[in-house]
Amino acid sequence: MAMRQTPLTCSGHTRPVVDLAFSGITPFGYFLISACKDGKPMLRQGDTGDWIGTFLGHKGAVWGATLNTDATKAATAAADFTAKVWDAVSGDEVLSLAHKHIVKSVNFTQDSNCLLTAGNDKLLRIYDLSQPEAPSQEIAGHSAAIKKALWCNNDKQILSAADDKTIRLWDRSSMQEVKMLTFETSVSSMEYMADGELLVITYGKTIAFYNALSLELIKTVEAPAPINSASLHPEKDFFVAGGEDFKLYKFDYSTKEELESYKGHFGPVHCVRFSPDGELYASGSEDGTLRLWQTAVGKTYGLWKCVLPEDLATENSEQLYSSTPEIKA
Amino acid sequence: MATPVSVLRLPKGPDPNSRGFDPNSPRFVALCRTSISTSAAEADAKELQREQRARSALRERFLRCLLTMTNKKVQFHMHEKVDVEATFGASDIDVLNFQVSDLHTPIGVQKEALIRCQDVISFTFDM
Numbered sequence: 001m002a003m004r005q006t007p008l009t010c011s012g013h014t015r016p017v018v019d020l021a022f023s024g025i026t027p028f029g030y031f032l033i034s035a036c037k038d039g040k041p042m043l044r045q046g047d048t049g050d051w052i053g054t055f056l057g058h059k060g061a062v063w064g065a066t067l068n069t070d071a072t073k074a075a076t077a078a079a080d081f082t083a084k085v086w087d088a089v090s091g092d093e094v095l096s097l098a099h100k101h102i103v104k105s106v107n108f109t110q111d112s113n114c115l116l117t118a119g120n121d122k123l124l125r126i127y128d129l130s131q132p133e134a135p136s137q138e139i140a141g142h143s144a145a146i147k148k149a150l151w152c153n154n155d156k157q158i159l160s161a162a163d164d165k166t167i168r169l170w171d172r173s174s175m176q177e178v179k180m181l182t183f184e185t186s187v188s189s190m191e192y193m194a195d196g197e198l199l200v201i202t203y204g205k206t207i208a209f210y211n212a213l214s215l216e217l218i219k220t221v222e223a224p225a226p227i228n229s230a231s232l233h234p235e236k237d238f239f240v241a242g243g244e245d246f247k248l249y250k251f252d253y254s255t256k257e258e259l260e261s262y263k264g265h266f267g268p269v270h271c272v273r274f275s276p277d278g279e280l281y282a283s284g285s286e287d288g289t290l291r292l293w294q295t296a297v298g299k300t301y302g303l304w305k306c307v308l309p310e311d312l313a314t315e316n317s318e319q320l321y322s323s324t325p326e327i328k329a
Numbered sequence: 330m331a332t333p334v335s336v337l338r339l340p341k342g343p344d345p346n347s348r349g350f351d352p353n354s355p356r357f358v359a360l361c362r363t364s365i366s367t368s369a370a371e372a373d374a375k376e377l378q379r380e381q382r383a384r385s386a387l388r389e390r391f392l393r394c395l396l397t398m399t400n401k402k403v404q405f406h407m408h409e410k411v412d413v414e415a416t417f418g419a420s421d422i423d424v425l426n427f428q429v430s431d432l433h434t435p436i437g438v439q440k441e442a443l444i445r446c447q448d449v450i451s452f453t454f455d456m
Contacts, residue, residue, distance in 0.1 A: 002331035012343040028356040042343065043350075049340030053349025072360065089360045091350035298334050307335045 003298030007264045010049040010290040014038045017284030018270045019064050023071035025276050035065035041076050047302040049292050053091040064105040068112040077103035083117045095132050105148045109155040118149035139175050150192045152212050161190045179215045189229040202227045207241050221256045229271045234278040242269025242283050395420050403454040
């Protein structure tokens with residue numbers, strides 16, 4: 001019997017949610033951090049969306065947020081010209097790194113020892129977290145504000161996407177530009193998958209997949225509306241995308257076929273990410289909410305419960321909630 | 330007509346009164362370094378940690394014991410070779426007094442009474 005997707009809405013933010021990131025899988029499950037224009041990034045339990053805590057300290061909109069693999073540290077990038085590092089267990093601010101302009105992106109190396117930041121000052125900065133007093137290493141080259149910067153190739157290289165309509169690959173040790181991709185329009189998002197060295201880029205209505213080492217194009221897929229963010233499933237069988245028409249789209253990666261689309265958000269979708277186990281994906285929107293969506297609709301996972309038709313008729317001591325059906329486009 | 334997937338509950342939202350990061354959560358307890366100072370100044374840090382962990386575990390066990398005892402018949406073994414039985418009600422916050430009912434004493438049954446904790450050597454009850 002066909003089941004309809006019930007997204008779980010995580011409320012709490014009071015302004016648009018512009019970025020979100022998952023941690024790796026830890027002994028305590030996995031976690032999700034959301035960046036919001038209200039300046040208060042939040043940490044949530046990844047599989048249920050339950051709020052764990054709010055990182056208080058920024059004095060402006062938070063544009064980027066990330067967690068290290070074991071979710072012990074968090075980093076945020078904000079409009080108050082700082083990037084901050086936090087203890088993600090206690091919620092305490094550990095470090096505040098002053099910049100000369102709005103910071104848009106933060107990313108930890110796999111060992112959590114270095115932090116890459118980027119923003120409107122057009123520079124990539126590398127901080128050694130064991131020596132926070134030491135000045136950061138700077139890489140210049142972009143001619144406009146940098147939207148996103150990520151470590152890649154085992155932290156030996158850096159990928160950056162900027163408003164100068166380019167994506168550049170840099171070598172960390174030489175600090176030199178290795179390759180550049182130019183686009184007709186600004187790239188709206190970039191996601192890197194270490195496993196398989198894949199890069200997922202969105203611009204206009206296109207979702208493009210590149211080899212992250214060679215920057216060779218693998219394939220492009222067109223969506224029905226301008227897309228702001230896309231994410232590839234860990235097993236690389238599907239990808240999801242969201243954008244200006246408020247909907248979430250699910251595509252088959254091999255056939256490029258649009259499989260599903262879901263309405264739910266009341267504003268443009270700014271970011272979408274698959275969980276590390278691929279069982280759900282989270283979306284952040286202009287409407288100030290995060291929503292969690294099941295990859296396999298109807299499966300028992302997290303707060304979703306598979307109820308067989310015969311069970312629905314019988315009296316159950318457990319309270320089951322059915323939200324109003326989401327209309328499939 | 331497709332049925333919407335059922336949900337156990339909605340995700341918990343933020344607590345309006347705190348910034349969260351519950352210090353009692355298993356993750357916090359396991360990962361956060363303890364900031365409690367102990368009395369033994371000369372002992373090395375590792376020993377102090379072990380001692381503190383043991384103290385926490387014992388304290389937790391004692392508090393759970395008090396909870397389990399509620400409304401049960403408890404035998405109190407007290408000073409001066411006094412053994413009495415009563416139905417345990419509650420303890421005060423500092424564990425100075427136990428509130429009990431039907432206290433069986435050598436001179437009769439007291440309907441409601443307070444037992445002074447410092448007079449109690451030990452107590453037993455059936456779970």
